[in-house]
Every structure is written in structure tokens, then in C-alpha cells.
Amino acid sequence: MIPFQNTWPYDIIMGDIYVQTCPFCAKNNILIPMKPEELQVIHEGKKKLLVFPCCNNKINIIDVDTDYLLSDQPIR
Numbered sequence: 001m002i003p004f005q006n007t008w009p010y011d012i013i014m015g016d017i018y019v020q021t022c023p024f025c026a027k028n029n030i031l032i033p034m035k036p037e038e039l040q041v042i043h044e045g046k047k048k049l050l051v052f053p054c055c056n057n058k059i060n061i062i063d064v065d066t067d068y069l070l071s072d073q074p075i076r
Contacts, residue, residue, distance in 0.1 A: 006074055007069065008069045009069075010032070010068070012036050015035075015036060019032060031053070032052065043065070059072075
């Protein structure tokens with residue numbers, strides 16, 4: 001069972017990945033520095049350090065699905 005508090009929703013819009021709000025500073029519509037091609041690599045088992053450009057806070061992404069990023073720490 002995936003812990004819901006370790007997930008964060010994302011959207012792909014015109015080839016870019018956005019989160020509606022930053023889990024740390026609560027800014028809206030954040031373009032995250034990842035490409036949609038990286039999502040498949042992460043889903044296959046590679047971890048990714050994601051640094052939010054708005055506040056420079058970091059999370060490790062350990063898995064993804066079509067709607068959520070899964071982190072190794074609680075972000076909700």
C-alpha cells in the first residue's frame with residue numbers, strides 16, 4: 001500500500017510537468033525541472049532528486065504513476 005502522505009499530484013501540459021501548488025511554500029502552478037520522458041525511467045526504478053525552483057526545497061522521487069509523484073518522505 002502506497003502511503004498517501006508521500007504523494008503529490010502533477011500534470012503534463014504541452015510537454016512540461018507542473019504541480020498545482022508547491023508542498024513547501026504553497027506557490028501556484030510550478031513548472032518542475034523534469035521532462036515527461038523521465039517519468040518512465042523513474043517508474044522503472046531509478047530515483048530522482050527533485051528541487052522545486054520556487055523555494056529550493058528537495059524531495060526524492062521514488063516512483064510515479066499517471067497522476068502522482070511518490071516521495072520517500074511525507075509531503076502532505
